Amino acid sequence: MNPKSNKENHWGSIMRRVASLLLVCGLVTSVTAAEKAFRPGEVWPDNNGVHINCHGGGILVHNGTFYWFGQHMIEGRPGNLAQVGVHVYSSKNLYDWKDEGIALRVSEDPQSDIAKGCILERPKVIYNRKTDKFVMWFHLELKGKGYRAARSGVAVADQVTGPYRFIESFRPNAGVWPINVPDELKEPLPAEGGPAPKFLFQRDHVGGQMARDMTLFVDDDDTAYHVYASEGNGTLHISQLTDDYLRPAGKYARVFPDCFNEAPAMFKHAGKYYLITSGCSGWKANAARLGVADSIWGPWQALGNPCVGEDAELTFHGQSTYVLPVPGKTGAFIFMADRWKPGNPIDGKHLWLPIQFKDGKPFVAWLDKWDLSFFK
Numbered sequence: 001m002n003p004k005s006n007k008e009n010h011w012g013s014i015m016r017r018v019a020s021l022l023l024v025c026g027l028v029t030s031v032t033a034a035e036k037a038f039r040p041g042e043v044w045p046d047n048n049g050v051h052i053n054c055h056g057g058g059i060l061v062h063n064g065t066f067y068w069f070g071q072h073m074i075e076g077r078p079g080n081l082a083q084v085g086v087h088v089y090s091s092k093n094l095y096d097w098k099d100e101g102i103a104l105r106v107s108e109d110p111q112s113d114i115a116k117g118c119i120l121e122r123p124k125v126i127y128n129r130k131t132d133k134f135v136m137w138f139h140l141e142l143k144g145k146g147y148r149a150a151r152s153g154v155a156v157a158d159q160v161t162g163p164y165r166f167i168e169s170f171r172p173n174a175g176v177w178p179i180n181v182p183d184e185l186k187e188p189l190p191a192e193g194g195p196a197p198k199f200l201f202q203r204d205h206v207g208g209q210m211a212r213d214m215t216l217f218v219d220d221d222d223t224a225y226h227v228y229a230s231e232g233n234g235t236l237h238i239s240q241l242t243d244d245y246l247r248p249a250g251k252y253a254r255v256f257p258d259c260f261n262e263a264p265a266m267f268k269h270a271g272k273y274y275l276i277t278s279g280c281s282g283w284k285a286n287a288a289r290l291g292v293a294d295s296i297w298g299p300w301q302a303l304g305n306p307c308v309g310e311d312a313e314l315t316f317h318g319q320s321t322y323v324l325p326v327p328g329k330t331g332a333f334i335f336m337a338d339r340w341k342p343g344n345p346i347d348g349k350h351l352w353l354p355i356q357f358k359d360g361k362p363f364v365a366w367l368d369k370w371d372l373s374f375f376k
């Protein structure tokens, strides 16, 4: 056999292999690139190939771009405390997310309300048209005090991705009575001493209402609301914000008293307000709850668990965090939830599922994989 042709054969076969490898890689790449889909509960890589670190979060749509804000978690048990701050990602299509860094950083100053090691949960950002500022609210627990502080934190920025400047934290609605309690209950009770009050809002009237799990909701008329778990998590409050979105406006209602709702997420469809919440079982999943009202001030009607199918009684092992109306698609909403991993919080997964309607009532069913074409 001619040694030259043997050599050529050898190189030829290598080249053919390389070519077919490139072809396969090319095909794989194009399949991956074309396959835009949500895969609830799976690792969701950002533009750097790193799982999106954005937990208990919410989404702001601004100038045609989506901005996803959430808790930055780190590995191990200490990751349940705020060691870094609030992470922000941007996207044009809801599938591909670019890491935009830390929007609000916790403080190295141990005296700061947001000192590193505090608990900073469920951050939400809204844009104020009048002031041209981006306003962030979050649930804040002061460092070393467990979940006793039950405060709201507020931060503001000129640019959507930050940096956000922490302004203050407080218990909302000090000195204000809820709009939906009878006059005979509008009697402040001492914060300490005496019998345990039946209504914690009376005890907290002077110092401000407890505020833990929370969301923000901006209505069609730009009025913004803070929805938070209050009264020892027993009762939700819906509280109007001032025109600049920086403070409570002094009007709030008690919603679902003594029902122990957490993780509120609000949306509006066909003139009705909807609230999806969880029950109250720490990091463990429980059944979601759906509420509806014709006015944001109520009365609110409980509609039961919106989730259907296998694991519906555990919200598919997740907990609500936000409902995103899909821009430009009437009646299209994405239910966003967290699958918490308190042993290694950085490993928490995101559950995004479409909200569907049956006879006008919202429900959420599991899908392994779906995309925006689901919304007709």
Ligand code: DGJ
Residues within 6 Å of the ligand: 056, 121, 122, 213, 262, 263, 281, 282, 283, 319
């Ligand atoms: C449930 C809440 O929904 C979470 O945000 C967090 O506060 C955990 N409880 C802590 O146990």
